[in-house]
Amino acid sequence: MSSDESDDLNALPGSAPENRPRPEGRRNSQGIRIDPEVEAEPPRRRATVTALVQNEPGVLSEVSGLFSRRQYNIESLTVGTTQNPEWSRVTVVVEEPESNIEQISKQLDKLVPVIHTRELEDHAVSRELVLVKLDAEEPEKVHAITEMYDGTTLDAGPRTITVELTGAEREIDDALDALRQFNIREIARTGKTALARGETKTAIAPDRLK
Amino acid sequence: MTTGASSVVRALENAGVEFVFGVQGGAIMPVYDALYDSELSHVTMAHEQGAAHAADAYGYVTGRPGVCMATSGPGATNLVTGLADADMDSDPVVALTGQVPTEFVGSDAFQETDTTGVTRPITKESYFASDPDTVGDTVGEAYAMAERGRQGPTLVDLPKDVSNAETDHQPGPAKLPDTYRPPHDADSDAVSEAAAAFADAERPVILAGGGVVKANASEELFEFATEYGIPVVTTMPGIGSFPEDHDLAMSFAGMHGTGYANLALTLTDCMFAVGTRFDDRLTGGVETFAPDAEIIHADIDAAEISKNVQADYGLVGDAAAVIRQFTDAVPRAPDADEWREQCADWKDEYTLDYKIDEDGPVKPQFVVEAVDAATPDDTIVATGVGQHQMWACQYWTYTEPRTWVSSHGLGAMGYGVPAAIGARYAADDDQQVVCFDGDGSFLMTCQELTVAARENLDITVFVLNNEFIGMVRQWQDGFFDGRRMASEYDWVPEFDKLAEAFGATGFRIDDYDEVEDTVDAALNTDGPSVVDVHIDPSADVYPMVPSGGDNGLFALGGDHL
Numbered sequence: 001m002s003s004d005e006s007d008d009l010n011a012l013p014g015s016a017p018e019n020r021p022r023p024e025g026r027r028n029s030q031g032i033r034i035d036p037e038v039e040a041e042p043p044r045r046r047a048t049v050t051a052l053v054q055n056e057p058g059v060l061s062e063v064s065g066l067f068s069r070r071q072y073n074i075e076s077l078t079v080g081t082t083q084n085p086e087w088s089r090v091t092v093v094v095e096e097p098e099s100n101i102e103q104i105s106k107q108l109d110k111l112v113p114v115i116h117t118r119e120l121e122d123h124a125v126s127r128e129l130v131l132v133k134l135d136a137e138e139p140e141k142v143h144a145i146t147e148m149y150d151g152t153t154l155d156a157g158p159r160t161i162t163v164e165l166t167g168a169e170r171e172i173d174d175a176l177d178a179l180r181q182f183n184i185r186e187i188a189r190t191g192k193t194a195l196a197r198g199e200t201k202t203a204i205a206p207d208r209l210k
Numbered sequence: 211m212t213t214g215a216s217s218v219v220r221a222l223e224n225a226g227v228e229f230v231f232g233v234q235g236g237a238i239m240p241v242y243d244a245l246y247d248s249e250l251s252h253v254t255m256a257h258e259q260g261a262a263h264a265a266d267a268y269g270y271v272t273g274r275p276g277v278c279m280a281t282s283g284p285g286a287t288n289l290v291t292g293l294a295d296a297d298m299d300s301d302p303v304v305a306l307t308g309q310v311p312t313e314f315v316g317s318d319a320f321q322e323t324d325t326t327g328v329t330r331p332i333t334k335e336s337y338f339a340s341d342p343d344t345v346g347d348t349v350g351e352a353y354a355m356a357e358r359g360r361q362g363p364t365l366v367d368l369p370k371d372v373s374n375a376e377t378d379h380q381p382g383p384a385k386l387p388d389t390y391r392p393p394h395d396a397d398s399d400a401v402s403e404a405a406a407a408f409a410d411a412e413r414p415v416i417l418a419g420g421g422v423v424k425a426n427a428s429e430e431l432f433e434f435a436t437e438y439g440i441p442v443v444t445t446m447p448g449i450g451s452f453p454e455d456h457d458l459a460m461s462f463a464g465m466h467g468t469g470y471a472n473l474a475l476t477l478t479d480c481m482f483a484v485g486t487r488f489d490d491r492l493t494g495g496v497e498t499f500a501p502d503a504e505i506i507h508a509d510i511d512a513a514e515i516s517k518n519v520q521a522d523y524g525l526v527g528d529a530a531a532v533i534r535q536f537t538d539a540v541p542r543a544p545d546a547d548e549w550r551e552q553c554a555d556w557k558d559e560y561t562l563d564y565k566i567d568e569d570g571p572v573k574p575q576f577v578v579e580a581v582d583a584a585t586p587d588d589t590i591v592a593t594g595v596g597q598h599q600m601w602a603c604q605y606w607t608y609t610e611p612r613t614w615v616s617s618h619g620l621g622a623m624g625y626g627v628p629a630a631i632g633a634r635y636a637a638d639d640d641q642q643v644v645c646f647d648g649d650g651s652f653l654m655t656c657q658e659l660t661v662a663a664r665e666n667l668d669i670t671v672f673v674l675n676n677e678f679i680g681m682v683r684q685w686q687d688g689f690f691d692g693r694r695m696a697s698e699y700d701w702v703p704e705f706d707k708l709a710e711a712f713g714a715t716g717f718r719i720d721d722y723d724e725v726e727d728t729v730d731a732a733l734n735t736d737g738p739s740v741v742d743v744h745i746d747p748s749a750d751v752y753p754m755v756p757s758g759g760d761n762g763l764f765a766l767g768g769d770h771l
Contacts, residue, residue: 008767008768008769009565009748010564010748010749010750010752010767010768011752011766011767011768011769012469012560012562012563012564012752012753012766012767013559013560013561013563013766014469014559014560014766015559016766016770017762017763017764017765017770020473020762020763021473021477021762022762023476023477023498023500023501023502023762024501024502025501025502026497026498026501027496027497027498027499027501027519027520028497029496029497030496030520031488031493031496031499031516031518031519031520032520033501033520036501054389057338058326058327058330058336058338061327061330062330065330065331069331099516099520102516103513103517106512106513106515106517107513109512109513110511110512110513112335112355112387112389112390113389114389115389206388208388209388209389
């Protein structure tokens, strides 16, 4: 019905919704135009984002706040100093739809202490470190598996052994699976840190900052 | 030798600040003491929220940062609503807060709050001043950051020992940090590609956002739209960027935007969107937002491109510069005669209207139109948040930028009165400042009338009084089966008498035949006046796109919800 015929005192003139021209297309929940017949939601993927930042109070809180306020799913976040004592490098691993990954880089770029940020290529050089504390009942077997994964025994006592393993995330997952039989008491993982491979720069700092 | 506090004041003077809106208190006393010897004018507000809103409105109207000041703890936390508002609306504001002495920071000392921690998510940048030698430069940087690039609020937290400490360092001019370089021109190849697509459009539309106002790009927008004959829709913050009395003006779109604006956005095949962040109140559900359109999105903030709605062409730069580039790059006018006719037809068909019963209570829309008719075009309109705000959007014809002062993104009830005060300080002496408020919004910050009375500020507040939190009542009627929980005031003060108690002049309107004379009398009153307008409590705001709904299916009345 047209609202001209309405007895609603607040109603305005004009055609009722069903009598108006309609668009043909549709967007998905990310605001991307799609075939209206298809209701595909965007797939998630894992991305490693690197950022070179100036060391100043609050920078880590700004970075982590950026993720938490958007409910983005952080797999890991590492931070450490660089060759320049005034700079730190942050490496974040996230699993999100493509458009969110793009947002992460753009939002990081907006933060004042961030010098440069980008997503790293899949073939970037990346490593993660894990410390594992295990029961010491079978030290030889623990030692053998640790060797197999190029790990190091850091502490061996009568009741516990603590080993260090370094590698790509998948290798560490495999090593932990193998060590699980010795009763893992505690685990500490650093999360992934990474540099771009070869001549490719991980981050580009403008000359005025060097 | 000077002090940290004097450096702070000197930095403000260097930046050309004229007014500071604030409230005194323990930890900020050294800075106030330094103000004693300064040419800066301090406006003592009743509440820190009022100081932040006043600074925000001052910043919006002048385009230069408004400055507010508060003490630590409750002073700082009371600023929070105003800072969040400025952050959402990209208004330039600098907040200075006192802090407990550095040695007590972290000890839960008296009136200690982690102010930088609280405000970091709602400011463009939040600084903790730790050194009396650099505190002045930090304040200068905060000013530059608030003003340049995408504008926004910044804050400097000033521990009392840093303010009190002696220093021989004088602050330099306000300067951006080395890591911050706001863009100016957009990439010219991207502009050319987008311009070529635009020329091929059959149903082109411009969507002008608040960024057009912020970049002072109204002239560029007008030239572009009129040269190529493109209908102009604005967002709510974009109101004033294009004269609403022009043939190409389609008014504002979104939840309570005009039907014709929402149809134009829904059916366009190419949208040139400038300085907008595609807020959900504009887009409705993104699935149905301009679903046939190629979107050319120009914004000074690269992170806005494809954030909420995917842009087919992203142009990062200052709105005025990008519109100029785009105007030069469009190879020919789009062939859009039919579309222009269609838009004009929609303007006729979906014209905003309301029914009057001359013996019944006064319709709020009538009051807005009456005040518009009684005031010059450059009159500044401030509002609170709610139904009255929507009527002030719909029934006032805005023709000049920076005359529409409101709380858009945050939707902060109580914005109106302090914003009118800030706008009064920013406005030209011969420019009128009016405020439309609701009874609910007015009750939140009406204590700021004490400032208007003390300083004899010429503002006129029209309280569109329906004795409801009206927008909530409207939603309860529409979406909660009419269960009016906590939206009905059983009793409200007589606002005209309340105004008199504050030292303002009070008026009251109950009937249609009182409107014209009372509006004239209030506008002609020297100093602040308040008109308690008892409006039709059953008046609702339409058109309406329910939250997350389809803009093209806007409801013209309750039957369509």
